Amino acid sequence: MAEATKKAFVTGHPIGHSRSPKIHGHWLAEHGIDGSYQAIDVAPQDFAEFLATLQVNGYRGGNVTIPHKEAAFALVVRRDEAAEEIGAVNTLWFEDGILWGGNTDGHGFAANLDDHAPGWACNGPAVVLGAGGASRAVIHALKQRGVADIRIVNRTLARAQELRDRFGAGVTAHGTASTGELLADAGLLVNTTALGMQGDETLAANPALLPDHAIVNDIVYVPLETPLLAAARARKLKTVDGLGMLLNQAVPGFERWFGVRPRVTAELRALIVADL
Numbered sequence: 001m002a003e004a005t006k007k008a009f010v011t012g013h014p015i016g017h018s019r020s021p022k023i024h025g026h027w028l029a030e031h032g033i034d035g036s037y038q039a040i041d042v043a044p045q046d047f048a049e050f051l052a053t054l055q056v057n058g059y060r061g062g063n064v065t066i067p068h069k070e071a072a073f074a075l076v077v078r079r080d081e082a083a084e085e086i087g088a089v090n091t092l093w094f095e096d097g098i099l100w101g102g103n104t105d106g107h108g109f110a111a112n113l114d115d116h117a118p119g120w121a122c123n124g125p126a127v128v129l130g131a132g133g134a135s136r137a138v139i140h141a142l143k144q145r146g147v148a149d150i151r152i153v154n155r156t157l158a159r160a161q162e163l164r165d166r167f168g169a170g171v172t173a174h175g176t177a178s179t180g181e182l183l184a185d186a187g188l189l190v191n192t193t194a195l196g197m198q199g200d201e202t203l204a205a206n207p208a209l210l211p212d213h214a215i216v217n218d219i220v221y222v223p224l225e226t227p228l229l230a231a232a233r234a235r236k237l238k239t240v241d242g243l244g245m246l247l248n249q250a251v252p253g254f255e256r257w258f259g260v261r262p263r264v265t266a267e268l269r270a271l272i273v274a275d276l
């Protein structure tokens with residue numbers, strides 16, 4: 001008897017905006033895999049039941065997005081180290097019948113910089129704008145890559161301080177009034193706030209204050225060139241947009257469910273850019 005179709009999913013609420021089906025669909029076709037990857041809208045009150053019935057419904061695993069990342073963290077049986085540190089789960093899979101939850105956002109962030117700014121982790125202090133869920137994934141990755149001086153800047157200082165306490169040595173917390181002095185000797189600036197998204201022209205920070213060797217990364221990818229990246233480019237700094245983080249965070253999940261490590265190619269990027 002032929003092996004059953006390998007099934008995976010992305011769930012959120014709403015989920016219609018998700019680009020994940022296109023990414024995984026592209027890889028399934030590229031590798032000729034008999035598999036499927038569907039978007040499934042699940043309301044928060046139904047999420048626990050959805051997880052409990054994954055295996056009987058034939059799923060190998062899937063992705064979890066807003067608003068289910070924290071609920072998934074609480075409901076899985078085992079968690080990988082990244083999920084533990086970040087406090088949220090974005091990828092589910094089964095191992096020996098046990099439901100595991102992992103977090104690949106930090107991997108996506110670091111792999112995007114590896115692709116477009118090799119050597120980035122040795123470029124000096126990192127300034128991270130924002131202290132929400134995305135910021136936690138970025139700080140986890142920065143620590144893992146050995147960045148020794150990580151400066152969190154947030155409108156609400158208390159949230160930055162919570163993250164400093166969570167991540168410990170090498171991480172400091174600051175209010176936005178200090179941004180200028182923190183940028184003066186920074187090697188990497190990462191925006192994890194929604195500032196600059198979808199036509200918001202507000203600059204999350206002024207790249208003119210950075211040294212010449214600094215790299216600027218925005219994890220926002222709609223628009224692809226945010227006001228922050230445009231200002232950094234005008235200042236002739238190295239810039240990296242956020243789309244590669246989205247593409248790279250999908251890689252470990254695909255490998256777990258479908259058994260092939262897929263590549264983030266220019267072709268895949270163009271496919272998703274056409275849809276932004």
Ligand code: ATR
Pocket residue numbers: 129130131132133134135154155156159192193194195
């Ligand atoms: P995510 O999970 O995407 O990181 P989040 O947890 O809602 O989302 O966090 C959003 C981040 O963007 C926070 O750091 C938030 O700052 P506050 O903690 O002060 O709310 C930041 N942010 C959102 N809108 C902002 C704005 N208009 N100006 C400055 N920071 C903003």
